[in-house]
Amino acid sequence: MAEDIYDPQFVKGVFDRCSDRYIAFSTWCSLGFTERWRRQCVEALPxxxxxxxxxxxxxxxxxxxxxxxxxxxxxIAGIVAVDISTGMHQRAMTRLHAHRAHKIAFIxxxxxxxxxxxxxxxxVISTFGLKTxxxxxxxxxxxxxxRCLKPGGSFSLIEASDPKGWWLRPLYLFHLKMVLPMIERFLLKGAQDFAMIGTYSTNFGDASAFARMLEAEGLQVSYRKFFYGCATGVCGRKPTGRMLPPS
Structure with missing residues (x-):
């Protein structure tokens, strides 16, 4: 019986195993775009x-x-980071953000x-988690x-996406489905965990359906494309019953 790649324990295993090399892999293999998209996700947050x-x-x-x-x-007084992967959080605190630990709590x-x-x-913010x-x-x-947002609370989420309609889409998909697994197989000698990230991304499509789900929950939503649709995102607010100034 095939494994369910969306089962929480399967996802945890993938990211626990690749956590020690995730930062370098995602930065180099996205040609730096993941870092740019994280910044743009924050810029989109009202x-x-x-x-x-x-x-x-x-x-x-x-x-x-x-x-x-x-x-x-x-x-900002505090950020509560929620993630299923022990390895990813340990990597965050020991390598990148120990000096910010007083502002970060973790679940x-x-x-x-x-x-x-x-x-x-x-x-609420989230970068590259929707695909899982x-x-x-x-x-x-x-x-x-x-449910978690206060009235007037804001949100922004971004995810690598399938740039349908872009003339370079075949090259982009070749990079995800062929180049990344080859890099892992020959340079990282991994267990195909980074290749799974490409699978999650291509299965995801884009954030348009998720935007409609947020709207169905009563949120004010803006759907955005980044770099010809290679990433897509949603941002907006929870209504308060009064007019909010534009952000």
Whole structure:
């Protein structure tokens, strides 16, 4: 019987095994675009209304979005990072962000099973975690974001996507499906875990369906494309019942 690649324990295994090389692999093999897209995800996040805002980084991985988030909004009081992978969080704290640890708390859990409190977050952000969920899980995630945000709370999520309609799409897909597995096989000698990241990305498609799920939960949503659709994202707010200034 084939394994369910969206089962939480399968996902945890993939990212635990590749955590020690994830930062270098994702940066070099995306030609630096992952870092650019993280910054753009933060730029798309509507400004939190609370000066000392607290919020969630969902599917936080190695926490590479935190420097961008804290640079743009230095008054942020706290970030709760939620991720299922022990290895990814340890990598984040020991290699990148030990000096930011006073602002970071961590929940190691499947985000869809976490008992995050209702209406407690000024913001929700997530970079490159959407691909690890199937459609049913995306609906649960949309409901979770709507439930966790305070009225007026903001959100921004981004994911590598399938750039349908772009004339260089065949080359992009060749890079994901052929080049990345070859790099892993011959240079990293891994267990095809990085190749799974390419599989998740191509299966994902784009964030347009997720945008509609967020709208169905009553959120104000903007859908965006980055670099010809090689990444797509959603951002917006939870309504308050009053008009909010543009961000």
């Amino acid at each position: 400004a939190p209304e609370a000066p000392a805002a607290t919020g969630y980084d969902l599917m936080a991985g190695t926490g590479e979005v935190w420097p961008h988030l804290l640079k743009r909004y230095p008054a 190691e859990d499947d985000v869809l099973s976490s008992t995050l409190p209702d209406g407690g977050a000024d913001f 969920f199937n459609q049913t899980q995306h609906r649960k995630l949309a409901a979770l974001i709507a």
